[in-house]
């Protein structure tokens with residue numbers, strides 16, 4: 452199926468209040484242009500170099516989201532233009548992004564990534580770490596970034612009940628943080644090709660969909 456047909460199939464299944472980030476990582480600029488010509492403007496990438504290359508080559512009204520693990524020494528090139536960094540997964544990275552934001556005079560919009568999945572390999576704050584860093588005000592003091600919400604990934608499994616439970620935990624954590632620490636947060640980024648329906652059912656406001664739109668990555 453063509454990319455625009457995939458978009459025509461998937462987009463109507465995402466409620467209009469939920470942002471669809473089309474994850475274009477590893478796919479060529481021509482694929483992104485096909486989606487762009489069909490009207491899509493919000494794309495997600497997981498590698499800073501690829502993000503910069505595509506930003507430079509493609510139309511400037513595209514909103515670029517950084518969704519993958521970010522190393523502190525790769526922040527600088529994306530800091531001026533990135534629409535949202537979903538993957539703030541450590542205090543060290545938060546401090547480095549904020550320092551860069553202060554340096555360039557931009558409050559960089561970010562999400563705090565929380566780890567709830569079973570896989571040890573996935574990154575992110577544990578819920579307890581996050582609550583501690585918010586209770587003592589450490590994250591709020593980072594003035595070069597704007598805390599917009601929470602991002603999470605569920606375990607890689609066919610067990611829908613487990614996935615639903617993990618997304619539910621994240622939604623409860625989001626509600627707690629919003630009630631007690633960050634009243635202005637509004638974004639909850641969860642859900643990928645295989646589990647976005649469950650994520651939306653559990654309160655996601657941003658889904659990150661790659662392979663269902665662009666096909667399998669090579």
Ligand SMILES: *Cc1c(COP(=O)(O)O)cnc(C)c1O
Pocket residue numbers: 474476497518519642643644645659660661662663
């Ligand atoms: C690659 C990626 C996605 C998209 O995954 P698909 O299964 O292709 O939809 C979503 N979120 C993150 C963080 C990713 O790295």
